Amino acid sequence: MLLKTIIVFLFIAVLISLSSALVFLMKDVGNPSKRTLYALGVRVVLAVALVGTIAWGIYSGQLTSKAPWDRQLHPERVAPQMHQ
Numbered sequence: 001m002l003l004k005t006i007i008v009f010l011f012i013a014v015l016i017s018l019s020s021a022l023v024f025l026m027k028d029v030g031n032p033s034k035r036t037l038y039a040l041g042v043r044v045v046l047a048v049a050l051v052g053t054i055a056w057g058i059y060s061g062q063l064t065s066k067a068p069w070d071r072q073l074h075p076e077r078v079a080p081q082m083h084q
Contacts, residue, residue: 003053004063010046010053017043021040
């Protein structure tokens with residue numbers, strides 16, 4: 001549950017960072033300020049942390065697929081493959 005909370009928090013932080021970069025881009029027209037660049041840099045770092053957290057969750061087994069088409073959950077529904 002903690003891992004899912006961290007993932008949601010990181011996703012919301014990415015959206016906030018992206019929104020703030022848009023606001024800085026609109027406000028700083030003609031201004032040599034680098035606020036937009038810094039906000040986008042923060043977004044990249046947060047996105048890498050988000051992808052890393054998801055990858056770690058899948059690797060550790062804390063995040064699993066519950067999709068009906070997943071082969072591991074429903075092996076009886078998978079058609080046998082022809083060996084040539």
